[in-house]
Amino acid sequence: MKFTEDHEWLRVEGDLIVVGITEHAAEQLGDVVFVELPELETQVARGDEVCVIESVKAASDILAPLEGEIVAVNDALSDNPSLVNEDPTGDAWFFKLKIDDMGALDEFMSEDEYKDFIS
Amino acid sequence: MTETLRTCLYDLHLELGARMVPFAGYQMPVQYPMGVMGEHQHTRSRAGLFDVSHMGQVILGARDAAATLETLVPVDIQGLAEGRQRYALFTNDDGGILDDLMVANRGDHLFLVVNAACKAQDIAHLQAHLAGVEAVTDRALIALQGPEAEGALARLVPGVAAMRFMDVITLDWDGTALWISRSGYTGEDGFEISVPETRAEALCRALLAMPEVAPIGLGARDSLRLEAGLCLYGHDIDATTSPVEAGLTWAIQKVRRTGGARAGGFPGAGRILRELADGPARLRVGLSPATRAPMREGTPLFATEEGTDPVGIVTSGGFGPTVGAPVSMGYLPPGLAIPDTRVFGEVRGKRLAARVVPLPFRPSTYRK
Numbered sequence: 001m002k003f004t005e006d007h008e009w010l011r012v013e014g015d016l017i018v019v020g021i022t023e024h025a026a027e028q029l030g031d032v033v034f035v036e037l038p039e040l041e042t043q044v045a046r047g048d049e050v051c052v053i054e055s056v057k058a059a060s061d062i063l064a065p066l067e068g069e070i071v072a073v074n075d076a077l078s079d080n081p082s083l084v085n086e087d088p089t090g091d092a093w094f095f096k097l098k099i100d101d102m103g104a105l106d107e108f109m110s111e112d113e114y115k116d117f118i119s
Numbered sequence: 120m121t122e123t124l125r126t127c128l129y130d131l132h133l134e135l136g137a138r139m140v141p142f143a144g145y146q147m148p149v150q151y152p153m154g155v156m157g158e159h160q161h162t163r164s165r166a167g168l169f170d171v172s173h174m175g176q177v178i179l180g181a182r183d184a185a186a187t188l189e190t191l192v193p194v195d196i197q198g199l200a201e202g203r204q205r206y207a208l209f210t211n212d213d214g215g216i217l218d219d220l221m222v223a224n225r226g227d228h229l230f231l232v233v234n235a236a237c238k239a240q241d242i243a244h245l246q247a248h249l250a251g252v253e254a255v256t257d258r259a260l261i262a263l264q265g266p267e268a269e270g271a272l273a274r275l276v277p278g279v280a281a282m283r284f285m286d287v288i289t290l291d292w293d294g295t296a297l298w299i300s301r302s303g304y305t306g307e308d309g310f311e312i313s314v315p316e317t318r319a320e321a322l323c324r325a326l327l328a329m330p331e332v333a334p335i336g337l338g339a340r341d342s343l344r345l346e347a348g349l350c351l352y353g354h355d356i357d358a359t360t361s362p363v364e365a366g367l368t369w370a371i372q373k374v375r376r377t378g379g380a381r382a383g384g385f386p387g388a389g390r391i392l393r394e395l396a397d398g399p400a401r402l403r404v405g406l407s408p409a410t411r412a413p414m415r416e417g418t419p420l421f422a423t424e425e426g427t428d429p430v431g432i433v434t435s436g437g438f439g440p441t442v443g444a445p446v447s448m449g450y451l452p453p454g455l456a457i458p459d460t461r462v463f464g465e466v467r468g469k470r471l472a473a474r475v476v477p478l479p480f481r482p483s484t485y486r487k
Contacts, residue, residue, distance in 0.1 A: 030338070031156035033438035034411045034445070036467075052467065054413050056155040056438050057338055081411075 001089075002105050003114035004065050009089055010108060016072075016096045017105065019065060021053070024118050026088040029055040032081045037073040038095060044068060051094050053084065062094055066104050072096035126172035127259050127316040131323060135334050143235035145173040148336040155338035159440040162305055162343055166265040167335035168326055174260055175238025176313055179229040181251035188222070188229065191248060193362060193385045195372035199224045204285045204300050206370050208362055209244060214387030214394070215358040216365065217244065219350065223287040223300060230287070230298065232260065232311070234352045258298075259319035264309030264343075266484065267331040272299075272310055275325055279310060284485040292322065305340070306347025306483040345446060346439045348405060348478030354416055355403060355434040355448055361387070363394035364450065366403045366478070371395070401431065402456035405480060406447040406464070409472040413437050413445040414464040420449055421463045424470045430455060433464060439480055446480045447473065 002010040007025035011018040026032070034054035044050055044064040051062035073095045077083055083092040109117060124145045132139060137148030148170065150158060161167055179188060185196040194207040201224050209217035218237040223230040233241045238254075245252045263272055273280045276290040282301040290297050298313035314322050326332045341351070350356045356365045373379050377392050385391075408414050415436045419429035436447030447464075455462060458477050463470040 030150065031154050033156075034413060036412065052412075054438070056159075056342060056440070057149075059413075059415070078411075 001111060002108035003111065003117075004108055005117065006063055006065070007118075008062065008065055010065055010105060011093075012102065012105070013096065015102070016098055017066070018093045018096050019062070020093040021062065021084065021088055022114070023088050026085050026092075029053060029057070029060060029084070031056045032084040035077040035081045035084065035094070037075070037078065038070045040070055040073060042070045044070060044097070054081075064097065065108070066097065066099050068097040068099040070095050071098045124173075126170055127319050128170045128172060128261075128323060131320050132170065132334075137334070137336060140337070142337055143173055145235065147173060148334070150336040150338045151334050153333060155336070155342065156440050158333065158335045158339035159342050161333045162265045162307060162335055162339060163441050164266065165331040165333070166263055166267040166271050166309075167305070167339070168323060168332050169262040169264065169335050169340060170259070170323075171262050171311070172259040172319070173235035175231075175233040175235065175241060176255035176258060176260060177231040177233060177242060177245065178253040178255060179231065179245070179249060179251060180227075180253060181249055184229050184249060184251065185224075187249045189375070189381065190384060191244070191386065192222075193371045193375050193388070193391055194222070195374045195381075196222060196229070197381070198372070198374060201226050202287055204287045204302060208367065208370060209241065210362070210385055210387040210391065211358055212386045213358075214361045214390030216352070216356045216360055216362060217241070217358060219352055219356065221300070221302065225287060225289070225298070236353060255313070257316055258313045259316050260311060260313050261319065261323060262303050262305075262309060262311045263326060263332070264303045264305040264307045264335075266308065268307070268309040269486075271326060271329045271332050272312075274329065275322075284308070284487045295322075297322075301486065304347075304349055305343035306349070306479060306481060307343070308484050308486045342437055342440060345435050345437060345448065346441055346479065346481040347483055348448065348480060350403070351435055360450075361391055361394055361399060363391060364399040364401050364403065368395060398453055400452070401450045402453055403434075403448060403478075404451050404456045405476040405478040406433065406436070406449055406462070406473045407476045407480075408445045408447065408464065409474065411445060412466055412471060414447045414466060414471070414473060418447070418449075418464040418466060420451060420473075421465065421470060422455060424463050424472075426463070431462070442480050448478070451475065
């Protein structure tokens with residue numbers, strides 16, 4: 001698993017990457033009450049705002065970590081946004097992104113590097 | 120940069136694991152490990168303890184304080200009985216609201232509780248018009264709110280069980296005089312307690328040792344008061360909104376209205392009395408968004424999905440944990456401020472439907 005400075009985790013699944021937010025991010029957000037997911041088959045550029053997470057406190061965006069195409073979204077989050085707090089690195093994935101070059105993942109942080117980053 | 124202040128309970132908040140944020144010049148707990156949602160539900164089902172020591176406590180000691188205070192608020196202060204409290208508003212010459220406050224008649228003086236962000240301005244305003252204005256700086260203020268608040272507090276001070284909503288009393292706790300009112304800002308039955316700073320932490324610890332009492336932060340304080348349909352100064356009401364627009368006409372007693380024995384005689388009386396007679400240009404309403412997306416403060420409101428000019432604005436909004444859905448308050452023209460009217464809020468470029476609903480979103484449980 002790789003980690004971005006925007007507190008997202010990226011997991012490789014075949015030729016796709018699965019994107020979610022870290023436990024640290026979920027804890028900072030507080031109780032999540034609403035998630036807006038992107039449309040399927042959307043082409044996204046790196047840094048695009050692709051999801052909105054509303055917690056009891058505020059709205060925040062999830063940014064596309066890389067250029068690619070949204071090929072799956074986790075509809076379970078629409079019905080049960082609190083999954084983000086319960087299982088941020090498991091059931092609460094947000095979307096799957098098809099990217100051209102898996103090598104692009106190398107630039108992101110390892111789990112240890114991310115732990116240093118947030119400490 | 121101005122230094123942020125700490126209440127005398129700062130160390131206790133840290134010990135309880137609070138996340139601290141700057142608020143109105145103070146470092147205040149926004150939430151504890153229970154989280155905003157849990158703290159909200161706990162307050163609605165059991166008893167929540169809030170540090171509201173950042174708010175201003177003011178004593179008006181002059182003999183004519185009630186009559187003079189009436190020159191600053193559109194409220195019946197002279198008719199406020201000893202041992203009773205009431206909600207009031209400082210108005211400006213334009214009929215806008217300078218602050219909202221609580222006024223208690225404590226026998227030989229009036230006791231005021233004003234908003235933290237406004238307290239310096241409020242005290243200056245009072246001092247410009249009244250003698251004997253004393254800011255209370257050596258007492259903390261805590262609130263205990265929720266259905267089990269009475270039972271918890273009565274274990275320390277049994278006298279509170281006999282109080283009714285908006286009663287005020289002084290009771291002894293272990294040699295310390297507590298100034299207690301049966302009120303709060305959550306829509307729940309509960310109490311606000313002014314306690315000397317030297318004894319505040321001990322009082323909080325005594326309450327927190329009870330299984331039904333948990334510490335509650337500003338996050339849940341905000342969602343609780345929003346569900347209760349209560350105004351947050353600087354958001355739902357400000358120097359441009361009149362009490363009539365804000366739906367606070369219940370706070371203006373008959374005696375201060377046209378035809379009353381002490382009609383007018385407060386700042387902005389022209390506009391406020393006119394609006395009472397003819398209706399205001401806009402009204403505060405409750406809004407129930409049709410989707411789960413919260414409509415937060417600043418969301419523009421439109422009469423139709425395609426409308427180009429906003430007809431109103433959201434002034435408070437978020438998720439209501441007890442309601443189980445997003446809830447908002449905002450302003451609309453009177454023609455639209457009618458329950459079940461459909462309006463549209465623009466959220467992230469999309470027009471989302473919302474229904475005008477009566478306030479509060481959740482009925483209060485005061486012990487009247």
